[in-house]
Amino acid sequence: xxxxxxxxxxxxxxxxxxxxxxxxxxxxxxxxxxxxxxxxxxxxxxxxxxxxxxxxxxxxxxxxxxxxxxxxxxxxxxxxxxxxxxxxxxxxxxxxxxxxxxxxxxxxxxxxxxxxxxxxxxxxxxxxxxxxxxxxxxxxxxxxxxxxxxxxxxxxxxxxxxxxxxxxxxxxxxxxxxxxxxxxxxxxxxxxxxxxxxxxxxxxxxxxxxxxxxxxxxxxxxxxxxxxxxxxx
Amino acid sequence: xxxxxxxxxxxxxxxxxxxxxxxxxxxxxxxxxxxxxxxxxxxxxxxxxxxxxxxxxxxxxxxxxxxxxxxxxxxxxxxxxxxxxxxxxxxxxxxxxxxxxxxxxxxxxxxxxxxxxxxxxxxxxxxxxxxxxxxxxxxxxxxxxxxxxxxxxxxxxxxxxxxxxxxxxxxxxxxxxxxxxxxxxxxxxxxxxxxxxxxxxxxxxxxxxxxxxxxxxxxxxxxxxxxxxxxxx
Amino acid sequence: xxxxxxxxxxxxxxxxxxxxxxxxxxxxxxxxxxxxxxxxxxxxxxxxxxxxxxxxxxxxxxxxxxxxxxxxxxxxxxxxxxxxxxxxxxxxxxxxxxxxxxxxxxxxxxxxxxxxxxxxxxxxxxxxxxxxxxxxxxxxxxxxxxxxxxxxxxxxxxxxxxxxxxxxxxxxxxxxxxxxxxxxxxxxxxxxxxxxxxxxxxxxxxxxxxxxxxxxxxxxxxxxxxxxxxxxx
Amino acid sequence: xxxxxxxxxxxxxxxxxxxxxxxxxxxxxxxxxxxxxxxxxxxxxxxxxxxxxxxxxxxxxxxxxxxxxxxxxxxxxxxxxxxxxxxxxxxxxxxxxxxxxxxxxxxxxxxxxxxxxxxxxxxxxxxxxxxxxxxxxxxxxxxxxxxxxxxxxxxxxxxxxxxxxxxxxxxxxxxxxxxxxxxxxxxxxxxxxxxxxxxxxxxxxxxxxxxxxxxxxxxxxxxxxxxxxxxxx
Numbered sequence: 001x002x003x004x005x006x007x008x009x010x011x012x013x014x015x016x017x018x019x020x021x022x023x024x025x026x027x028x029x030x031x032x033x034x035x036x037x038x039x040x041x042x043x044x045x046x047x048x049x050x051x052x053x054x055x056x057x058x059x060x061x062x063x064x065x066x067x068x069x070x071x072x073x074x075x076x077x078x079x080x081x082x083x084x085x086x087x088x089x090x091x092x093x094x095x096x097x098x099x100x101x102x103x104x105x106x107x108x109x110x111x112x113x114x115x116x117x118x119x120x121x122x123x124x125x126x127x128x129x130x131x132x133x134x135x136x137x138x139x140x141x142x143x144x145x146x147x148x149x150x151x152x153x154x155x156x157x158x159x160x161x162x163x164x165x166x167x168x169x170x171x172x173x174x175x176x177x178x179x180x181x182x183x184x185x186x187x188x189x190x191x192x193x194x195x196x197x198x199x200x201x202x203x204x205x206x207x208x209x210x211x212x213x214x215x216x217x218x219x220x221x222x223x224x225x226x227x228x229x230x231x232x233x
Numbered sequence: 234x235x236x237x238x239x240x241x242x243x244x245x246x247x248x249x250x251x252x253x254x255x256x257x258x259x260x261x262x263x264x265x266x267x268x269x270x271x272x273x274x275x276x277x278x279x280x281x282x283x284x285x286x287x288x289x290x291x292x293x294x295x296x297x298x299x300x301x302x303x304x305x306x307x308x309x310x311x312x313x314x315x316x317x318x319x320x321x322x323x324x325x326x327x328x329x330x331x332x333x334x335x336x337x338x339x340x341x342x343x344x345x346x347x348x349x350x351x352x353x354x355x356x357x358x359x360x361x362x363x364x365x366x367x368x369x370x371x372x373x374x375x376x377x378x379x380x381x382x383x384x385x386x387x388x389x390x391x392x393x394x395x396x397x398x399x400x401x402x403x404x405x406x407x408x409x410x411x412x413x414x415x416x417x418x419x420x421x422x423x424x425x426x427x428x429x430x431x432x433x434x435x436x437x438x439x440x441x442x443x444x445x446x447x448x449x450x451x452x453x454x455x456x457x458x459x460x461x462x463x464x465x466x
Numbered sequence: 467x468x469x470x471x472x473x474x475x476x477x478x479x480x481x482x483x484x485x486x487x488x489x490x491x492x493x494x495x496x497x498x499x500x501x502x503x504x505x506x507x508x509x510x511x512x513x514x515x516x517x518x519x520x521x522x523x524x525x526x527x528x529x530x531x532x533x534x535x536x537x538x539x540x541x542x543x544x545x546x547x548x549x550x551x552x553x554x555x556x557x558x559x560x561x562x563x564x565x566x567x568x569x570x571x572x573x574x575x576x577x578x579x580x581x582x583x584x585x586x587x588x589x590x591x592x593x594x595x596x597x598x599x600x601x602x603x604x605x606x607x608x609x610x611x612x613x614x615x616x617x618x619x620x621x622x623x624x625x626x627x628x629x630x631x632x633x634x635x636x637x638x639x640x641x642x643x644x645x646x647x648x649x650x651x652x653x654x655x656x657x658x659x660x661x662x663x664x665x666x667x668x669x670x671x672x673x674x675x676x677x678x679x680x681x682x683x684x685x686x687x688x689x690x691x692x693x694x695x696x697x698x699x
Numbered sequence: 700x701x702x703x704x705x706x707x708x709x710x711x712x713x714x715x716x717x718x719x720x721x722x723x724x725x726x727x728x729x730x731x732x733x734x735x736x737x738x739x740x741x742x743x744x745x746x747x748x749x750x751x752x753x754x755x756x757x758x759x760x761x762x763x764x765x766x767x768x769x770x771x772x773x774x775x776x777x778x779x780x781x782x783x784x785x786x787x788x789x790x791x792x793x794x795x796x797x798x799x800x801x802x803x804x805x806x807x808x809x810x811x812x813x814x815x816x817x818x819x820x821x822x823x824x825x826x827x828x829x830x831x832x833x834x835x836x837x838x839x840x841x842x843x844x845x846x847x848x849x850x851x852x853x854x855x856x857x858x859x860x861x862x863x864x865x866x867x868x869x870x871x872x873x874x875x876x877x878x879x880x881x882x883x884x885x886x887x888x889x890x891x892x893x894x895x896x897x898x899x900x901x902x903x904x905x906x907x908x909x910x911x912x913x914x915x916x917x918x919x920x921x922x923x924x925x926x927x928x929x930x931x932x
């Protein structure tokens with residue numbers, strides 16, 4: 001197994017089961033973990049469990065994102081790894097969608113990713129090292145009926161990730177986009193008892209994130225799609 | 234040649250050579266044409282030339298888009314065809330990008346497309362007929378270095394177009410996305426004299442838009458990429 | 467409407483409704499049409515109807531393809547337009563597929579396309595003009611369960627078409643690949659009476675082939691997907 | 700790290716550095732390894748090194764592939780993992796390509812993959828477990844000028860892999876396609892001394908193959924693209 005040189009990770013958009021799984025997996029691999037979400041209170045227990053630290057941050061607000069990185073830097077040093085998991089969606093018949101909600105989808109799912117990536121890259125470039133992982137969804141590559149806002153946000157995030165991969169891979173920064181094509185199991189959303197692995201297990205997803213971080217730079221993936229074995233595709 | 238039943242077209246984002254070519258081509262095919270841009274003054278000459286009408290509208294403002302459709306309806310009846318050409322881009326080294334400009338890229342290139350499409354679909358659904366054409370770019374399908382904001386906006390617009398095609402094709406509304414992969418020739422941007430067709434001619438692009446409008450619904454395209462014969466791809 | 471300079475067309479793989487529709491549409495646009503299929507007898511009536519000529523040719527046999535072009539050249543002059551529609555498929559549970567049938571799928575659907583394109587390009591290059599159209603299917607871009615052989619043949623044909631577009635567009639030869647995503651209506655396969663256009667009408671497909679031939683070379687499409695308005699995608 | 704239940708692997712098309720790296724990596728992960736190539740003599744040293752066994756097999760010949768699996772079964776038991784790396788290419792100006800070489804490209808790069816997969820699946824289905832890994836190339840997803848035969852073969856192999864993933868994932872068989880987008884370093888092909896990791900290291904690629912084998916089935920990837928950090932894409 002290749003040695004991994006990353007020491008500190010920031011996970012943005014904590015709350016879902018995936019972020020908790022990433023926090024545990026990254027911690028298990030020897031990294032210090034910072035957790036960020038709009039309400040830091042939600043993160044307290046997880047931060048304590050993994051020995052990390054929680055930060056309150058609205059990722060769509062430039063000043064808050066700048067402050068987040070300054071605070072993390074003061075606490076841990078600049079993060080080697082940043083995972084952007086935040087997203088927001090509204091859905092329903094297209095003609096009934098609330099434009100304000102559509103704008104929020106774009107802001108949380110895509111613009112927040114830009115703000116976080118920009119602060120991250122500023123600190124990774126001088127060291128010519130680092131990794132930025134974006135969490136995508138089925139909607140990143142396929143626009144579904146009655147779900148244009150999520151497609152808009154997730155397509156945009158993928159465009160961001162691809163541009164960053166082209167711009168910064170040659171600078172030593174690994175940019176990857178993981179397309180989660182299926183439902184993630186969680187406390188409130190479990191698969192049928194007779195098909196326990198028919199939904200994506202957050203720990204299984206986190207394993208692939210870690211695999212990506214361990215790829216030697218002579219053979220980097222910029223995008224990986226994950227789906228349950230039984231998922232139609 | 235199949236008979237085309239569309240009678241009225243709205244072109245949003247006029248200014249570039251493409252919108253003028255669309256206005257002339259659509260007029261030549263027997264449609265009444267409405268032109269919309271932030272500054273209607275810029276459109277006066279073109280509107281006069283094609284016997285159409287110019288409207289001032291900032292496509293990122295919900296109230297202005299709603300008023301635009303009310304005004305067109307009063308003047309021409311609701312548009313059968315809507316072409317969304319507006320876009321905005323900022324580029325340069327990623328770490329130097331101004332977040333306000335990035336937000337504007339998303340708003341003009343994608344959110345404006347949502348607002349315009351929503352008003353258009355509201356009026357097309359009851360008639361079970363109409364066409365919405367979105368103008369894409371190379372950046373719609375490929376995120377380039379130093380150009381993340383344009384990729385974000387154009388990827389998002391493509392996600393919107395695909396969602397709408399899935400939701401509304403079965404309702405009789407033809408939604409199409411045209412990827413313009415190369416530079417469009419214009420007064421200020423001409424190809425070398427010895428290679429007169431090495432840049433996209435706006436009239437040639439407009440011809441394909443009209444071809445799309447004439448496709449019988451048993452064989453619709455939802456996406457077409459266009460590039461000059463000499464363009465590397 | 468742009469003037470089209472093509473005068474002679476060869477359609478390979480005649481038999482399906484599409485080839486007959488292409489023959490009629492191309493003839494209607496002023497082209498002389500040559501028809502080729504394994505059994506020329508099947509083509510006699512169509513050739514007579516359109517004032518063209520039928521040729522017997524097994525497109526998977528190099529000598530037969532070479533002779534086909536020599537014969538057409540003697541009769542009409544070299545074809546300006548070549549449409550390759552031949553394909554062969556076998557399907558069923560993967561473990562039960564007959565390897566000989568799988569090989570035939572590759573040979574008819576892809577290798578024949580290579581042989582025909584090679585003879586066509588040899589004659590188009592000196593004139594720096596011509597068009598080669600390949601007919602694809604849903605299976606060109608999506609490998610379905612129980613249908614690996616068709617996917618293998620159609621994916622391969624698409625790879626051929628894309629390579630040729632890259633190699634020969636800058637030489638003035640328009641190479642295009644049309645993905646037919648859905649069932650084509652024919653004498654033996656008709657849509658429900660209440661949904662007359664829920665299957666692809668061959669004439670509607672042929673209209674798009676002609677649109678492609680009329681595209682000015684400053685704005686060429688290399689691939690277009692067509693599907694019925696009601697088709698799920 | 701998830702426990703991996705695979706015990707035996709077959710690598711077809713040994714010769715390149717990648718197959719040797721796979722042999723060492725799979726052996727290191729506790730698997731018994733069978734190696735197959737047209738000339739088994741070439742594999743003797745590698746087989747000895749990894750404690751595996753070499754088999755002579757022309758993968759384009761049905762009878763030889765059937766015998767290969769019978770022989771492996773007798774020696775090791777049926778393989779849990781099969782990696783298909785064989786390919787053949789011819790390139791040059793399209794009009795100068797030798798059709799016999801083009802046919803060989805299709806046969807080795809794609810048809811051999813079919814034959815090997817069919818024998819593999821026959822043995823995996825009853826156990827509802829196994830993995831089939833196909834090695835792709837840049838040409839799997841992009842048809843380059845002067846390289847149509849390789850694109851045809853590699854596109855076809857990808858179509859096969861995708862069909863198999865759709866058909867057999869729900870049966871518990873993990874089918875994956877790895878796109879190697881760049882040059883692989885080997886004894887005869889090394890990167891510049893000042894850029895030691897500017898070509899794909901076979902061991903780095905093999906690490907990702909092993910990562911794929913270790914993915915829990917609730918989160919499987921069916922395709923991963925790998926390229927060196929400095930590779931243009």
